[in-house]
Amino acid sequence: MTEILAPAAPIDVAGTVLAHADAERVRRTLESSISPATKRAYASDWRSFAAWCAAKGYPPLPASAETVIAYLSEAAATVRPDGGWAYAVSTLTRRAAAINAAHVSAGVPAPGAGGQVARALLAIRRERTQGPRRVDPLLTDDLKILLRALADTTWPGAVAATRDAAVLLAGFAGAFRRSELAALNLSDVIPSRHDGVHLRVRRSKTDQEGAGLVKALPFGHDPLTCAPCALYRWMDLLTAVDGAGGRVALMRAVRDMNAQETHVCRRERARTDSEAPLFRSLAGGGAVKDARMSGHAVNEMLKRRAAAAGLDPTRYGGHSLRAGFVTQAFRAGADSRAIRRQTGHRSDTVLAVYDREYAPLVGNAVTAIGL
Structure with a gap:
């Protein structure tokens, strides 16, 4: 994500100003906490936000919570030619995280720190009536x-x-x-x-x-x-x-x-x-x-x-492929613990989605009521 971050500058925390070299180490440490794939996504998200701010005449760094909410709201209202939403709520959530990460790495307050951005995302999520699109499992x-x-x-x-x-x-x-x-x-x-x-x-x-x-x-x-x-x-x-x-x-x-x-x-x-x-x-x-x-x-x-x-x-x-394994395993009678040993899931929460949507008759009493 280095291409979206400002050069390390002295950081003033509780009256202590870090030297340039120490500020650079802080920046690199924070940056290393993010996976390479997430960095690439964040970089793309930041470019989108910066371009939007340039077109509107708003400063991208530091940005106010209101600026970020306006950006996310406009993106949330964008529709594709087929009438579907152009951006999923998960994409908008990641974009907000990318903006916050850029601010933290630059040593300035994150616009999402006050909770206003999170409330805006919650409002967007409530307005969306369509469920998440999932690919079919390959059995x-x-x-x-x-x-x-x-x-x-x-x-x-x-x-x-x-x-x-x-x-x-x-x-x-x-x-x-x-x-x-x-x-x-x-x-x-x-x-x-x-x-x-x-x-x-x-x-x-x-x-x-x-x-x-x-x-x-x-x-x-x-x-x-x-x-x-x-x-x-x-x-x-x-x-x-x-x-x-x-x-x-x-x-x-x-x-x-x-x-x-x-x-x-x-x-x-x-x-x-x-x-x-x-x-x-x-x-x-x-x-x-x-x-x-x-x-x-x-x-x-x-x-x-x-x-x-x-x-x-x-x-x-x-x-x-992954969804197919889980679904096929449930259909074959495997329990969630055995499935998690292969998938690496840490809980049954996500597995329950596959069980409910793709294997609805497994363990279901409707198969035993004599219809």
Whole structure:
């Protein structure tokens, strides 16, 4: 978020003025408390607010609570051409947080400190009658449809098909957020002779301190839906890419790759210490880039694969994998504690949403009243 912050200036706190160097350390400490993804979002939010202030003739820093409320209210009233709200309440809330963070980092009072901005956001939330839009969960049968549709063993389509199968199966079996999938490195894949594959999540949305979490992806019965198989097929292609053979080696690896009807997960696998991204961007002609696949790219890939499989892509997104795991687990009779062991949720509050909206008949007495 450094691009939206003013240079560190002496800070006067209770009559004590910090020197420039100490003020800079304070700024950096506060900045490090925010995750990189949040910093990027805050930077975009600040640019929006600063541009709005410039157009209106208001100072963005320091800004009054009234200025921020006027900005948020105008954004809240904006509608898209289809009649829907242009900005969700969650987006407006984040923008208010970004404005406050910029003020705190610059050593000036935050406009939200008095509670007026929070009350304005509450009023906006009450005025919105539409519920939050959620993507549909991808259940096991849906996932099989996608996997069968993307089965491609020919060059160069097999490269993208192999990567996407690995992303889909790891995301579903591991109940991953798309940002967590994008952040995985090769060294985070830990082969297990007994469990299948362990995937190390170094940091997540609810674990900003980086305590970490290990998710186990068990051996699957069907090679089509076996997550370890899908990961190893993709990693075999990466081994060819990262070696000295280049494109020729990759083409050879695609040619020698076992089809989805055959398990490849049971042979001994060595763990790598490479910090290269696990899921990478692709270029035309089967080329694998060094850059990691972004969370947005995961979302767009899933939509493309859903469309190719005959499903409505507008109903699905990257979160469909995590939502699908939770929903499928509830439908299979798993309890919330067992589900949280894989998802990393700290309470049952969010899980109850999936249980209520996507598995309404599970444990419901209506199934036992003889209708």
